[in-house]
Amino acid sequence: MSAASLPYSHEIDGCLSSGDHGVGLAAQSLATYLDRAAPAFDEMQAAIAHKSLAVLTICQKKDDIEACGPVADHLLADTTDLVFLGTGGSSLGAQTLAQLAGYGIPGYVPRGGQPRAHFFDNLDVTSLGQALARLDLKTTRFLVVSKSGSTVETLAQTLAVVAALRTEMSDADLGRHFAVITKKGDNSLRGFATEFLKCPILEHEADIPGRFSVLSNVGLLPALCLGLDPHALRAGAAQVLDHLVKATKPADSAPVLGAALSLGLAQENKITSSVLMPYSDRLDLFAMWYRQLWAESLGKNGKGTTPIKALGPVDQHSQLQLYLDGPADKLFTLIIANTAGQGPAFDAQLTRQAGVDYLTGRTMGDLVTASHRATADTLIGKGRPVRLLRIETLNEFTLGALFMHFMLET
Amino acid sequence: MSAASLPYSHEIDGCLSSGDHGVGLAAQSLATYLDRAAPAFDEMQAAIAHKSLAVLTICQKKDDIEACGPVADHLLADTTDLVFLGTGGSSLGAQTLAQLAGYGIPGYVPRGGQPRAHFFDNLDVTSLGQALARLDLKTTRFLVVSKSGSTVETLAQTLAVVAALRTEMSDADLGRHFAVITKKGDNSLRGFATEFLKCPILEHEADIPGRFSVLSNVGLLPALCLGLDPHALRAGAAQVLDHLVKATKPADSAPVLGAALSLGLAQENKITSSVLMPYSDRLDLFAMWYRQLWAESLGKNGKGTTPIKALGPVDQHSQLQLYLDGPADKLFTLIIANTAGQGPAFDAQLTRQAGVDYLTGRTMGDLVTASHRATADTLIGKGRPVRLLRIETLNEFTLGALFMHFMLET
Structure with missing residues (x-):
């Protein structure tokens, strides 16, 4: 793989009326939308070259990963369960990473020696209290993330946890159980962590909003705690930037091409929804992460396509009927x-015993492959635009690249 | 509560232009759509009275619950982990029920004495194999559900499980680890269960499609295994039918009113998506169940609103921006x-230590209440139609009623 190649392929033939299938945007329209994207393309190239955007330059940082090390050690000392408190962008990126380590996968059993991860991103009257009653609090640790330090849900959950811990230990022991990520300067969470919990605190990047924070310590500290390689994650993202900066025109950059295509389909082909459908359990939460990124960024002024999360092959049994025979208002990725x-x-x-001889010698992976091929072909056959993002293997490097692709495309 | 009262309230004021907020469908239009719903209303009343629809009469059955008892005992004997194989409608109803027992809730730890539930409804190249490698197979049991008995994903997963079990036990021991639900008559799954696994088999109701199967043994056997009360579930559903049969006009039946409202908003107000947003972790999978029910039933002939799953309050941090400032094409329930x-x-x-004195004396439940009130008010204030389904407490009875409401409305 050359330095400037992408860690994934981006195939849009199924979205172009000039393509093999004749479905989607006219080539002339795509050219128009790519022209309109030229200023944004130039700006992105300049931002990468001049290191002027924190969301992008974060990929080059090393010192913040080093700073995560001791905090991860603190959170992992004698730990069976690791609980993450935070909501929205402060949680979904970390959840997506944790899924690479098994979290949120059916049959999730942590790898030997690793704690079990739990994310409480919702405020619920029962869930947290019930978990606190059933977990062994002596070996449970909590990472609390809020950029502003004033998110009421997160503060409320933190107070509920502290109240539960205090029934089993003295206040002096609380610090062992917590770590916090919040921005610099006075805020409620920082004050509480400093004066009362006396636990480690990491700085939330000032210039990175929550929904773009997955490649900062907000994502990387959880990744580190769960045995993932944060350097590979950033390297994958950096390679997407490297590819973009070397592109000579907007169409050569996959994220810019994707953005132009989405906009063109929305305006010329009445595509009002964008369905992200990974064919891997380990990307189920990636689709949730994408959903918040897209909705928070693009829902404005009565416009914006609606992001929809799906998962293959299972949603073929649940959503495909609608996708095929319902309104033709969706782009499928x-x-x-x-x-x-x-x-x-x-x-x-x-296979003979079960009367499914046709499975003999095939593998589970063959079935997944057959499923996504059939789905893509069927959708395109029905005139629904489909694009494909292909990776060879899902790992930290390719996941980092996918994060960056969608952050740039948004 | 009188015999004919509903176990929930159905408030549509926020969807009517004649309502307090002036948002949504005109009263005259609603009347028109209710008139058009009259034949369907009459048919439903007749079907309930004459017990002519299996999906409805299932609520009165008792013998099938009795038949589940010994199979549940079989699956629970010396069991730490209970794995459910099945996809689409064969899984989502059971998952929704399991969530009432904690499954899929952050921090899920099974109640004392209960097995941990795992649902494999997706075909994935890694997940099942990894789980089989990490679970203690000697104390793991498997329930396999496929109405046709020929669902390739489910058969493939079953074969993978058998291959793993055979590395630890003889074929004669396999039957202890399995139970199956499939329709009567020859099919691959039944043949394999009878001749090779030699495990208990329950009959899938012949006249109930998978997406409506939650109140049959497909939902109730898992419910029983996880300590829920299947009778209360059916009683809640039956009360919705009882209410419908006693209604004197379409507008008096909440499901018929809801259906007329949805159709009216779609046709008169360009509402193309229907967002179901429960404010409870324990209804997160209910929204997934609804999504498949709706998409499989209503996506036809280039029409059909798109069902969207959301969860409150957490999605206020992720989707509300889009809901408020994006296109006004959604109904919110x-x-x-x-x-x-x-x-x-x-x-x-x-609270004083954390600088959030305003939380003093309030409870987590108060915060959830404040959240949904604010969201409903804000959406309506922006001209987005909102309806409310209120229950007093979430339990088997009210969940059964919600299942039936949405099956009738669809």
Whole structure:
């Protein structure tokens, strides 16, 4: 892979009326929208070259990852359960990363030696109290994230946790159980952490809004705690920037092309919804992360396409009827890892016993591959625009690249 | 509560231009759509009275619940982990019920003595294999559900499980680990269960499609295994039918009124999406269940509103920007349990320490209440139609009623 190649492929043939399938935006329209994207493209190139945007330059930082190390050690000392308090952008990026380590996957059992992760991003009258009653609080640790330090849900949850801990330990022991990420300067959370909890505090990047914070310590401290490689994550994101800065025109940059395509389809083809449908359990929460990124960024002035989260193949059994026979108002983006031939092959004796001889010698990965191919073909056959983002393998590097792609495209 | 009262309230004032807020459908239009719903209303009343629809008469059955008992005992004998294999409608109803017992809730730890539930409704190259490698297979049991008995994903997963079990036990022990629900007559799953697994089999109701199967043994066997009361669930659903059959006109039936309202808003007010937003972690998967019910039933002939799942209050931090300032093309249905005053009150010392004195004496439930009120008011204030479904407490009875409401409305 050359330095300027992308860690994923971006295939838009299924979204162009000039493409093999004749579905979607006219080539002339795409050219128009790409022309309009030229100033944004130039700005992005300049921002990368001049390191003027914190959301992008974060990919080059190293000292903040080093600063995460001791805090991760603090959170992992003698720990069975790791609880994350925070909401919206302060939680979804970390959840997406945690999913790479198994969190939120059916049958999630932490890898040997790792704590079990729990994310409380919603305010609920029962959930937190019930968990606090059932968890072993002596071996449970809490990471509290709020950029402003004044998010009422997060503060309320923190107080509920402290009240529960105090039934089992003295105030002097509380600091062992907590770490906090919040911005510099006076705020409620920082004051409480400094004066009362006496726990470690990391600085939230001042110039990075919550919804873009996944590549900052907000995402990387949880990643580190769950055994992931934060450097690889940033390297994947950096490679997308490197590719963009070397592009000679807007159409050569996948995120700019994607943005122009989305806008063109919305305005010329009445596409009002954007369905993100990964074919991997480990990208289920990525689609949730995308949903908040997109909705927070683009829902303005009575406009904006509505982001919709889906998951393949399972939603073929739940949503495909609507996607195929409902209104033609959706763009479908499938994210696909190469799964062909992966997983163990089905045993010939068992397939015969079960009367599914056609599975003999095939693997679970072959079935996933067959599923996304069939779905893409069927959607396009019905005149629904489909684009494909392909990665070879899902790991920290490619996930970092996907994060950056969608942050740039938004 | 009288025999004919509903276990929930259905408030549509925020969807009518004649209402206090002047948002939504004109009263005259609603009357027109209610008139058009009259034949469907009459049919439903007749179907309930004459017990001619399996989806409805299932609420009166008892023998099938009795038949679930021994199978539940079989699945629970010496069991730490209970794995559910099935996809689409064969899984989502059971998942929704399991959530009432804690499944899929942040910080889920099974109640003392209960097995941990795992649902594999997606085909993924990694998830199942990884779980099988980490679970203690000797104390893990599997319930396999496929109405047709030929769902390839479910069969493939079953074969993968059997291959893993055979590395630890003889074929004669396999039957202890499985139970199956499938329709009568020859099919692959039934053949495999009878001849090879030698495990208990329950009949899938012949006249109930998967997406409506939650009140059959497909939902009730999992409910029973997880300590829920299947009779209360059906009683809640039955009360909705009882209310409908006693209604003297379409407008008196909440599901018929809801259906007329949805259709009217779609056709007169260009509402193309329907957002279901419960304010309870325990209804998060209910919104997923609703999404498949709606999409499978109503996405036809280039029409159909798109169902969107949301969760409150957390999505206020992620989706509200879009809901308020994006296109006015959505109907919002908030499901609200009475949480005011619930949960422990915040400690005055802690709220002072954290600089959030305004929380003193309030409870987590008060915050949830304040959140949904503010969201409903803000949406209506921006001209977005909002309806409210209120229950007093979420339990088997009210959940059964909500299932039936949405099955009838669809």
